[in-house]
Amino acid sequence: MNRILTLGKKSILGLGLLFFISVFTIGFFAGDKYGDVIPVLNKRLVPIYKVDRVDKKISITLDGTWGANYTEELLDIFEENDVKVTFFFAGYWLEKYPDLVKKIAVEGHDVENHTYTHPHCNSLSPEQIEDELERTSDLIEELIGKRPRFFRPPFGEYNNKVIETATGLDYQVVQWSLDSLDWQEPGVQYIVDRILNNVTSGEIVLMHNNAPHTPEALRILIPELKKRGFKIVPLSELVYKDNYYIQSHSGLQVRQKGAGDRN
Incomplete structure (x- = not known):
C-alpha cells in the first residue's frame, strides 16, 4: 500500500x-x-552615488531649477580654470533660459535631465515618470542636438519604480556622494571646508547654479583641488557606461574585472 x-x-x-x-x-x-x-x-535598487576610481577624477554637478543669476559667472570661472562640469536642469528652466543652455553646451559642459516639473517622482506612475523624463530630453535635444545620458531624481528621492522606469529608457540614474549644502547658504568657507575635508577619488559633488555662495566657493575650490592632484571632469568622463555593477549598500559604481575603460 x-x-x-x-x-x-x-x-x-x-x-x-x-x-x-x-x-x-x-x-x-x-x-x-x-x-x-x-x-x-x-x-532595493540604488542610483550611482560615487565611482570606484583611483585616478583622482571627480565631477562637480550643478542642479538648476529656480534661477540663473550666477550661471554666467560660473561659466566664466570654469573657463578661467579650464574645467568641464555637469548641469542637471528641469524642463521649465530649459524653456526659460534656452540661450544659456546652448552656451553651456557650446562651452563643453554636460547638460542632463532633472525631470520637467521637478516633482516627487515616488508618487508618480511609471507613465508619468516617463513623460517627465522624455519631455525634458526632447527639449535638451532640440536646444543642443544631443539627448542626455544621465538622470538625477528631484530631491534625491527615488524607489525601484523610478529607477526601473529611468533605466528602461536608457538613462543612468545618478545621485551624489558629497553635498556642498550650498543651497542652505552656509557661507563660502563652510562650503570650501566641507568639500576639501571629504573629497576622494570618484566623488560626485552636488552644487546648485543659483546658490549665492557657490561662485566664490568654486573660485577657491577649483585651484585647490587641482593643487591636490584631482582632475575635475564631467560625469560623461567619470561614470562607466557599461560593464559595471552598483554596490547595493553604498551606491558605489564598480568596474567589472577585465572590462575596458569605456566611459
Whole structure:
C-alpha cells in the first residue's frame, strides 16, 4: 500500500518561509555581485552615488531649477580654470533660459535631465515618470542636438519604480556622494571646508547654479583641488557606461574585472 504524505498548515507555512529565506539570501549576495542587472525579490535598487576610481577624477554637478543669476559667472570661472562640469536642469528652466543652455553646451559642459516639473517622482506612475523624463530630453535635444545620458531624481528621492522606469529608457540614474549644502547658504568657507575635508577619488559633488555662495566657493575650490592632484571632469568622463555593477549598500559604481575603460 502506498502511503500518502499529508502536511498540516503549520508545516506548509514553515516550508514556505524556509524557501523564501533561502532564495532571499541567495539573491541578496548575488545582487551585491551583479548590481542592478537582476533585481531579486524586489531588492532595493540604488542610483550611482560615487565611482570606484583611483585616478583622482571627480565631477562637480550643478542642479538648476529656480534661477540663473550666477550661471554666467560660473561659466566664466570654469573657463578661467579650464574645467568641464555637469548641469542637471528641469524642463521649465530649459524653456526659460534656452540661450544659456546652448552656451553651456557650446562651452563643453554636460547638460542632463532633472525631470520637467521637478516633482516627487515616488508618487508618480511609471507613465508619468516617463513623460517627465522624455519631455525634458526632447527639449535638451532640440536646444543642443544631443539627448542626455544621465538622470538625477528631484530631491534625491527615488524607489525601484523610478529607477526601473529611468533605466528602461536608457538613462543612468545618478545621485551624489558629497553635498556642498550650498543651497542652505552656509557661507563660502563652510562650503570650501566641507568639500576639501571629504573629497576622494570618484566623488560626485552636488552644487546648485543659483546658490549665492557657490561662485566664490568654486573660485577657491577649483585651484585647490587641482593643487591636490584631482582632475575635475564631467560625469560623461567619470561614470562607466557599461560593464559595471552598483554596490547595493553604498551606491558605489564598480568596474567589472577585465572590462575596458569605456566611459
